[in-house]
Amino acid sequence: MTDPADLELAHRLADQADAIARRYFSTATIESRIKSDGSPVTDADREIELTLRSLIRLEHPDDGFIGEEFGAHGHGRRRWIIDAIDGTASFLAGEPEWSTLIAVEEDGRITLGMVSAPALGHRWWASPNSGSWAGPCPSNPAAPTHRLALSQGGSAQDAAVGIWPPPARLNQQERAVAARLARGVSRVRPSLDWTAAVPIAPAPRKPSTGSGTCHGALLVATGQLDAFLLLGAGPWDIAPLIPIVQEAGGTFSDLTGQHRTDTGAALFARPGLHQQLLGIAVAAN
Template sequence: MTGYADDLALAHLLADRADAISTARFRALDLRVEAKPDLTPVSDADTAVEREIRALLAEHRPADGLLGEEYGEEYDEGQASDPSGRRWIVDPIDGTKNFVRGVPVWATLIALLDAGRPVVGVVSAPALGRRWWASHGDGAYAGPGPAAGERIGVSAVRRLADASFCYSSLTGWERAGRLDAMLDLMRDAWRSRAYGDFYGYMLLAEGALDVMVEPELSLWDVAALVPIVTEAGGTITDLAGRPAPAGDPGTDSSTVATNGALHADILARLDQPAER
């Protein structure tokens, strides 16, 4: 194991505590759901999970920075507020729309960034009985938990005609002016499905599909995915080919993840915005 073994162990502890909270609230008759300013839903489970993770990180890593989807940025009083140090990134429930409707495809996403680079990632989906994790240099794993994980790796598919192509939805690509390019990709691929959220990236890391694309993601949506995809042998960038997470941490970014062999082809095909 490399120098992030203790951080990965802590991330698993955070995920265990998150799973206990979210599982208890999943399909609860008294689940409280509100709309955020951007009109996306937030449940009492989202906020409870993030509060628990924040409390644990304050106990175990008080000098590290923290960015969570629900409560924003937090730094130790003596730490400079910049992304160059160690910073934990938390999405308490990725797939809240699924969560509030009783669809079991949702997960807690936990990442550690060191000097801006994602070096630890844990994705825990308790309703699926599945967890994925990785730390820099140590490979990617999946299973019901760290005591029963198996190493995973991306596929060896080299042609789009043989590839399983995954995306979240088409509306975002339409807003980005790339709907025609997306439809062409779907037509040329062996198979296309919209699994959405974290799940497509984890299936990619396992080799069950070959491409996953989204037009806009926040840092907390993508940070935990990066170590898992890359340690499994895949490639994950934005549309410009910059390693994810790319761009200003405060803005959304496009994300293209592949098994590596297909990456250049997918980027070239998506780099075709429609004429206005």
């Protein structure tokens, strides 16, 4: 079970990130630039990551840290994994479905995950053997706290599955995986030609947009999708969602079936569907 002090610190880190992000979000214009992977980054991303890294260093100087914007710092059996703003495109567009992602990894095992979405007024968190929870954040302190629990999945051919990012941002091998999965299930969000290498106009939106959550894996944890496949991802995109999905009763692996966050791929699924979907996604051509 996770040290309660880690969960308490994660909530404080999320509170700090929420305050910084909301300050930027309330302005008329948020400046951004495009990174080498084609995704946007803002001053808010950088300020949040640097602030959280400093706070963690003060309380746990021996812990390592890795973030999307500034990489890895420090070494040790424990490290904090941070995505300052997941959903930067939504953040820039003035839409509410963006969040800060926080995880703790100990000896290679994710022992805490948290997603805080202040513009939605929600926060989700989990740790092994402690349940998966949705509850309040400072922007919505009256929100009730409730435990997430998933029902058993059925057949893959009847499943509704989210896939991200869009095909033009995937390499040829990743597009093949996405296309196989899309062909083998009932519904895919977003509904696209997953073999297409040319960017689509207008740009497709994440499966979470309009759902009241801000990450595709949360759609699985909250029962709104049967599965979610994330490709070309960093550990900060994956690690915080692992305990939230698993403690709700769902499953996680990369495309080799391992519980790794460093291979760039993550499949989150309702119980009973994971192996079916994994078999479809990695089947030989």
